[in-house]
Amino acid sequence: MKLRCWKTVSALFVMYAATAMAAPAQTSGTVSFAPPEIIPFLPFTYGIAAGDFNNDGIQDLSVVSIKGSDISVGLGIGNGTFGAWISTFASNAPSLLAVGKFDGQNLSAAVNDGEQMNAAVMLGDGTGNFPNVAFLDIGGLYANGFAVADFNGDDKLDIAVAGLATSGAGKVFIFLGNGDGTFSGPTTFSCGGQGIGLMVAGDFNGDNIPDLAILNYGTSQVPGNIAVLLGNGDGTFQPPKVRHFPKGFLAFGSGIAAGDFKGDGNLDLVVTGFSGGRGAVVVLLGQGDGTFKRGAVLNAGPGPQAVAVADFNGDGKPDLVVVGDEYQSFNGYMAILLGNGDGTFQPASFFSLGGEGPQQITVADFNGDGKPDVATANAVSGNISVMLNTTVLPNRASSH
Numbered sequence: 016m017k018l019r020c021w022k023t024v025s026a027l028f029v030m031y032a033a034t035a036m037a038a039p040a041q042t043s044g045t046v047s048f049a050p051p052e053i054i055p056f057l058p059f060t061y062g063i064a065a066g067d068f069n070n071d072g073i074q075d076l077s078v079v080s081i082k083g084s085d086i087s088v089g090l091g092i093g094n095g096t097f098g099a100w101i102s103t104f105a106s107n108a109p110s111l112l113a114v115g116k117f118d119g120q121n122l123s124a125a126v127n128d129g130e131q132m133n134a135a136v137m138l139g140d141g142t143g144n145f146p147n148v149a150f151l152d153i154g155g156l157y158a159n160g161f162a163v164a165d166f167n168g169d170d171k172l173d174i175a176v177a178g179l180a181t182s183g184a185g186k187v188f189i190f191l192g193n194g195d196g197t198f199s200g201p202t203t204f205s206c207g208g209q210g211i212g213l214m215v216a217g218d219f220n221g222d223n224i225p226d227l228a229i230l231n232y233g234t235s236q237v238p239g240n241i242a243v244l245l246g247n248g249d250g251t252f253q254p255p256k257v258r259h260f261p262k263g264f265l266a267f268g269s270g271i272a273a274g275d276f277k278g279d280g281n282l283d284l285v286v287t288g289f290s291g292g293r294g295a296v297v298v299l300l301g302q303g304d305g306t307f308k309r310g311a312v313l314n315a316g317p318g319p320q321a322v323a324v325a326d327f328n329g330d331g332k333p334d335l336v337v338v339g340d341e342y343q344s345f346n347g348y349m350a351i352l353l354g355n356g357d358g359t360f361q362p363a364s365f366f367s368l369g370g371e372g373p374q375q376i377t378v379a380d381f382n383g384d385g386k387p388d389v390a391t392a393n394a395v396s397g398n399i400s401v402m403l404n405t406t407v408l409p410n411r412a413s414s415h
Contacts, residue, residue, distance in 0.1 A: 046327050046351050047405045048389075051369035052096065054089065054399040056392075058082045061110035063392040063399065065379035066122045068143045074379040075143065076390055077124055078399060079109040086112070086124055088143040095382035095403045101143040107131055112375075113161035115172045117149075118196035125151070125174055127158035134158035134176055138196045149197055153178040153188045164216035164225035167191055167250035174198070175227055177211045183234050185211030187227065191250050200250075207242025207255030209234050212266070217273045217282045220305040224248040228284055229255070230271040239266045241284060243305045258307050264297055265289045268320035269375045274333040276300070276310075277358035283310070285335060287319040294319045296337060300358050315350040315363050318342045321376040325387035329408030332356040337363070338373040338391050345371040345395045349402060366402065371395035 057080035068075045073091040086105040089097035108129030117123045121139040128134060132155045137145035151158075156178030166173045171194040179185045185206045190198040208231025219226045224246040233239030242255035260266060270287025277283065281301035288295060294317045298310030315322075315337040327334045335352040347368035352360040372395030381388045386404040393400060 045406065046353065046364055047407075048349075048366050049095075049403040049405050051367065052401040052403070053369050054097065054401065056080060056087070056398050058397040059394045060392045060397055060399065061374045061394055062112035062126070063375050063377050063390055064112040064114045064124065065377040065381075065390065066114045068122050068139055068141075070121065070141045073383070074381050076377070076399070077112055077114065078392060079105065079112055079126060080397070081108040081110045081129055082397075084109070086126055086137055086145060090143055091381060093383050095388065095401060099143075103137065103145040105137055105145070106135055111158065111161060113163050113174070115163040115174070117172050117174075117192050117198075119171070119194055123196065125161050125163070125176075127161075129157075132157050134161075136174065136196070136198070147196070151176055151188070151190055151198065151201070153186075153201065156180050156185065159185070159211055160213040160230070162214040162216040162227055166225055166246055168224070168248050169194075173250065175214060175216070176201075177206065177214055177229065179211050183209045183237075185209075185231075187211075187214070187229065187244065187252075189250055189252075202251065204244060204252050205255055206231060207244070207257050208240045209237040210239065213269055213271050215271050215273045215284075219243055219273075219282050219301055220245055221281065221303050226305065227252065228271065228273065230266055230286060232266050233260075239264075241271075241286065241299060241307065243307075245305045256305050258299060260286070260288070261290070261297065261309060261312065263290055264295065264312075268339075270296070270319060270322045270337070272322045272324045272335075274324035276333055276354055276356075276360075278332070278356050279303075283307070283358065285322055285324070287315070287322050287337060287339075293317065294339060296322065296335070296352075298358065298360075310358050311360065313352060313360055313363070315339070315352060316341075316348055316365065319350070320373055321391075323376050323378045323389075325378045327351055327387055327404060328353055328406050329386070335360060336376065336378065336389055338368065338376050338389075340372050340395075347371055347373040347391065347393055347396075347400065349389060349391070368393065368400040368402070370398050370400045373400070
């Protein structure tokens with residue numbers, strides 16, 4: 016995979032807080048968050064990911080918008096705010112991000128191209144800039160999802176790309192990393208359904224080899240499903256194991272995540288969507304062999320869009336964070352569903368995002384207090400919401 020140099024253009028953005036930090040925290044049940052910090056960006060801000068792009072040990076933010084052509088990195092200060100924003104030309108109308116140290120040193124970002132129907136890895140230089148790019152040729156399909164893992168066991172990060180055709184058909188493309196920011200391949204595999212979307216990598220059958228769980232939205236004629244491709248350890252995969260969604264459930268948005276929700280060592284899945292015309296989150300309980308059985312259908316607000324997993328209250332049990340909007344007003348909200356550790360969850364606690372139309376979500380500790388915070392890309396309002404976790408954790412006197 017050849018490298019091509021791109022001119023890097025830096026731009027500074029000013030961050031404004033929607034609510035002063037002195038305002039009371041949003042509190043619900045046993046979790047609380049500071050008022051949202053709002054960072055102005057561009058209309059149709061879709062993609063967001065956290066990571067340390069300048070190697071200073073502080074979490075930064077990377078963001079893309081389909082109204083732009085750049086990937087922008089906000090360098091974290093360490094207190095939950097961001098200083099300089101650096102922009103680098105990435106692709107046309109990007110809407111997805113995934114990050115990884117593909118050269119073994121600096122954090123890079125994979126982005127899609129909404130116009131030329133391909134994808135690329137923007138290779139970071141350790142300052143927040145991306146001076147080189149490795150193109151990922153997926154045959155003119157639309158890159159609709161990324162997953163990053165070491166699929167062939169050589170201690171070098173690889174990348175999987177979900178390629179979607181206009182017909183609704185799709186494939187999974189595997190690019191094996193060479194360890195220097197270049198890639199070989201791709202090899203292609205069945206996605207196990209129609210309307211391929213996001214993917215998540217994880218060991219779903221307990222053999223210490225990364226697998227893929229793929230969200231297939233389906234069509235009006237073909238029901239949606241979760242397809243699991245079990246890895247062979249050499250960069251290839253077995254035929255997909257398919258689990259159809261419950262009757263009446265329509266997968267929607269950017270919502271798929273994995274975690275061990277029942278504490279048995281088997282990875283489970285969670286998917287956002289609609290059931291009976293109302294927003295719903297479906298939990299799928301892993302059986303340890305790459306198959307899943309249906310768990311709870313949860314209420315996480317009227318329009319759940321994206322989901323992530325973290326321990327927000329410090330009890331050692333994975334919780335869910337779901338972001339969505341009310342649709343009629345597009346007012347964005349965040350729902351925290353605390354895990355009970357047995358595959359079930361407590362009723363959602365809701366918080367205002369201060370932005371409209373949240374699309375994607377990232378979780379990281381932005382202020383260095385040891386608690387997971389949340390940031391969202393808000394498409395309708397064209398901004399970013401940063402939600403700092405102020406929950407008092409067990410055996411801690413106070414939080415920031």
